[in-house]
Amino acid sequence: MKVALDAKRCQGHARCAAFAPETFVFDDEGFSRVREGFENVKPELQEKVRRACTNCPEGAITISG
Amino acid sequence: MTDTKTLVQNFDFHGEALDSIFATYKELREKCPVGHSDKYGGFWFLTKSDDIFKVEQDPETYSVRPTMLVPPVADFPMIPIDTDPPELTEYRRILLPLFTPQSLAKMEGPVRDVARDLAKKFVESDSTDATAMFARALPTIFFSRLAGFPEKDWPKFDAWVDDILYERTKDPKRAKAAEKAVVDYFENLIAAYKGRTTQEANTGTIIDYLLEAKVNGKPLTKDELLSYCYLMFLGGLDTTAWAIRASLWYLAQDLKAQRYLREHPEAVPTAAEEFLRTMSPVQAMGRTCKVDTTIRGQKIKAGERVVLLFGAGNRDPEVYDNPEEIQIDRQDNKHLAFGAGHHRCLGSNLGRRELVIALEEFLKIVPEFTLGDLSEKWHGVGRLTLNIKK
């Protein structure tokens, strides 16, 4: 499973961080990105990342594979 | 029963209309998901979650000018809420660093201290009004400190907010007078900030951030500063108070949920999202069409107003199973309580944490409580009478 974040859509709701703090990091203005090395989601983080995706109000997170 | 046409034409989302608004939304969503009300100079309303998201994410077609508020709450454009990109982005950038997850982590302790203190005072006092003692007091104390509004002025705040936000549809004169009082207040406060000696200067409050800010290389003008302060005042206080009050109002009547959350504080954040979804403090915000457009088959002309009914979208059966039910363990919840897109509530993550911490501390300290006056409504920041099991 792979995760990607569309920076143009992200509006900084920080829901992703609430569900999957390991996978998402924030810049100084509060916008999210996928932590380096976490693009391929480890099995133990997959459920959390799935929830981050379904709870992101902007549809900025996509999951594939 | 009023017929659908009358319901649509007279549709309102302020004051007493809120008493039964969820039934109204349901009927509108089913029979007229995009309709036109004659109130407030006339506006189109959207009840479907999908339509609302699309408008939020499309500032090219939908402007917030002249104002997002329907009806207006100021006779000047409020910053940042009444500005479009690219200015909007510049204005937001000033305060964004204050509300990142990193910054919010530092506020946890101070918010919790205030919440705990207030909950203890509420239990010890003879008062039964949880709004005055707790729901309103928490944001007044915590947010005012963060913003840099001096403590001696706090007692004046509630009446100003009530007059501007809740009396404006009933008594516009009174709202106008309060608007002027708040503008004058901030004019004096900003002057006092500017007159500080260097030793007293910059304590990292919101006002400090605004005074230090540069937009396109220039500091904010006096009007810009006033406008930003005015909006923070209206946006930061009563919204959070409403969210806390509404959550307690609900829990006072659902003792099973109250007991569950008391025993499982780790479940409070998920429950808080559900309270925000179903009892959103901001039921709607407006936009203006910049060009002719079509939403769900309905033609809307350039210049016409469109009201996004967040409260209706939040109960859209296409998005939520059993949308009218408050399920404190609801898993997928991308509600619109804080809006979305470029104008996503700047304080959303602060508001959320204040709500979660308020509920955690209240449940920890206050024994089982029930609603003392069944005539009190879910909405607003009026009295909330709680009977505590002694």
Ligand code: HEM
């Ligand atoms: C539970 C509490 C709160 C709720 C429900 C709430 C709700 C909202 C909503 C619905 C909007 C309009 C978003 C849109 O049109 O897409 C908004 C905007 C805004 N809110 Fe909040 N709010 C809350 C707390 C706060 C707090 C604590 C602050 C203080 C920092 C704040 C500051 C703002 C600002 C500055 C805007 C304008 C953003 C913009 O136009 O770019 N809000 N809020």
Ligand code: SF4
């Ligand atoms: S939840 Fe979505 S919009 Fe919000 S910060 Fe995460 S990715 Fe961005």
